[in-house]
Amino acid sequence: MESKKAKETILKSFHEKNNSHAFLIETNNINDCLADIVDIARQIECEVDGDEKCTCKICNLIRNNNNPDLLVLRRLEKDDKEEDKIKDIDISSKSKKIDTLKTEITTKQIDSLVNLFRTTPLVSKYQIYIIFEADKLNRNAANKLLKFLEEPNANIIGFFITDTFDKMISTIVSRCEIYNFRYGTDNILSLLDITDKEYEKYYDQTMKLVYDLEHSKSYELMVNSKSLSKKERDDLLFIIKLLKKIYTIKFENIVYNYYNNLEFANQVLDAIDIDDVSILSKRILLIDEILSDLSKNSIRDMSINKLFIKWV
Numbered sequence: 001m002e003s004k005k006a007k008e009t010i011l012k013s014f015h016e017k018n019n020s021h022a023f024l025i026e027t028n029n030i031n032d033c034l035a036d037i038v039d040i041a042r043q044i045e046c047e048v049d050g051d052e053k054c055t056c057k058i059c060n061l062i063r064n065n066n067n068p069d070l071l072v073l074r075r076l077e078k079d080d081k082e083e084d085k086i087k088d089i090d091i092s093s094k095s096k097k098i099d100t101l102k103t104e105i106t107t108k109q110i111d112s113l114v115n116l117f118r119t120t121p122l123v124s125k126y127q128i129y130i131i132f133e134a135d136k137l138n139r140n141a142a143n144k145l146l147k148f149l150e151e152p153n154a155n156i157i158g159f160f161i162t163d164t165f166d167k168m169i170s171t172i173v174s175r176c177e178i179y180n181f182r183y184g185t186d187n188i189l190s191l192l193d194i195t196d197k198e199y200e201k202y203y204d205q206t207m208k209l210v211y212d213l214e215h216s217k218s219y220e221l222m223v224n225s226k227s228l229s230k231k232e233r234d235d236l237l238f239i240i241k242l243l244k245k246i247y248t249i250k251f252e253n254i255v256y257n258y259y260n261n262l263e264f265a266n267q268v269l270d271a272i273d274i275d276d277v278s279i280l281s282k283r284i285l286l287i288d289e290i291l292s293d294l295s296k297n298s299i300r301d302m303s304i305n306k307l308f309i310k311w312v
């Protein structure tokens with residue numbers, strides 16, 4: 001789901017008082033996502049209406065990283081003291097390289113969190129904790145946290161942010177409401193990850209191929225022998241790669257609802273009639289196979305005909 005929409009949905013659930021108490025946020029941009037989650041926390045806690053420019057006491061405390069009821073946990077980096085990290089909600093250091101360090105979020109950090117949240121909120125409505133890179137919770141730390149999740153206290157809200165969903169500990173996942181926050185796809189070029197020039201050169205041909213595959217019988221699409229120059233082969237390779245992206249986008253949209261509310265994505269999404277995930281994944285695998293054939297210099301006709309014949 002596009003981040004703005006996901007954010008609105010979460011805030012709405014609080015306004016309507018049917019919110020969850022634990023959220024797992026999967027994202028493709030962990031730093032922007034943290035900024036958005038801190039802003040959600042600010043709006044939930046705000047004494048007035050949550051407006052961006054609100055200057056109430058709570059909003060100001062949060063903007064100054066000074067609200068005792070909002071905690072962000074990050075994994076420790078080299079030389080960090082654990083007590084330094086518990087209240088660190090510095091969201092300005094976007095370029096900070098943290099991926100190279102193999103550290104975890106530790107049991108000790110979770111103990112501090114549990115202790116700090118033992119009492120009722122000090123100044124706000126809720127006590128909110130945000131676990132940044134929640135996939136880095138070590139197993140013992142995660143087990144300690146489960147207590148919060150298993151005996152939900154109406155005043156305690158947790159957000160787990162990850163860009164590596166498949167590394168999340170399943171006992172945490174199963175206790176959270178899950179959202180996807182997608183960033184950066186503000187136009188079709190970034191959606192397809194191609195340049196202006198590539199778009200001009202290949203997009204129409206690729207969409208025509210999508211149309212043909214969706215609407216023609218396979219034998220109608222079969223091609224006759226013709227040897228290709230290297231340039232033609234490269235063009236063909238690009239078109240098939242783009243074809244794979246388009247089917248992957250369709251697949252991701254059905255499974256994760258990533259692009260549904262992006263108007264510019266509709267052309268890509270509507271071009272494909274099939275909504276069956278298993279068929280879409282078979283098609284993506286087949287395209288992969290054809291790409292591998294083509295890159296191994298096999299005969300172009302055979303590969304392309306194989307695509308048409310095996311298309312489901």
Ligand SMILES: [Zn+2]
Nearest residue numbers: 046054056059
């Ligand atoms: Zn406010």
